[in-house]
Amino acid sequence: MLRYLRAQGIGIVPEPRGIDSSGREVLAYIEGRDQGAPFIPEILAEDGAERLGRLAARLRAALARYPCPADARWQFAEGPPGPGQAVQHGDLGPWNLLWGSDGLIVGVLDWELTGPASPLYDTGHLAWFTVPLMDEARARARGFPRPPRRLARLNAFARGTGLTVSEVLDAALHAQQEYARRITAGPAEPWATFQKLGFHKNAAADGEWTRMNFRDELA
Helix, strand or coil: CHHHHHHCCCCCCCCEEEECCCCCEEECCCCCECCCCCCCHHHHCHHHHHHHHHHHHHHHHHHHCCCCCCCCECCCCECCCCCCCEEECCCCCHHHEEECCCCCEEEECCCCCCEEECCCHHHHHHHHHHCCCCCHHHHHHHCCCCCCCHHHHHHHHHHHHCCCHHHHHHHHHHHHHHHHHHHHCCCCCCHHHHHHCCHHHHHHHHHHHHHHHCHHHHC
């Protein structure tokens, strides 16, 4: 799949270099800056939110075209996407992105949770943490040093995706619900650790916050 994405011109995904003598997958190194703590300016800026929306749209379009083999094996699934599904990164958030000195995204990392899902799962997941769709305490803990202008950021992100604001919010709500479901679905890692950390409760609380604070946009 990574080779396919690179062949489609998405050179910001890691280049596969084969398997080493210990059976480990080897990927080429990508140089760049991570999200920072608090977030780097490229993420905090509203044009950064739009850039993240464009990234989600670009990946969504490419993954929708991926000719998934019938015998595909993912970490938590087997086979190609079913009806109404597409292969998704599965953990598309600021923590899995690298940024260049020119303010552009240069790397999309950590594809371990890749597998079939809703075609808008990645878009909703990234919107969740980009806008961000959570209360002030959670936003501050996630990297926003001051209360963000959420509606402006939501509109910027939606512009980047080519979707409406309500479509982005619907996708984010689905991602919040699906993320919580995955955590509580079974004992496999990393979900078991996430459950101990209460991440499913965070997702549920963020979903309720989103519904309460964007009722007009969801209507």
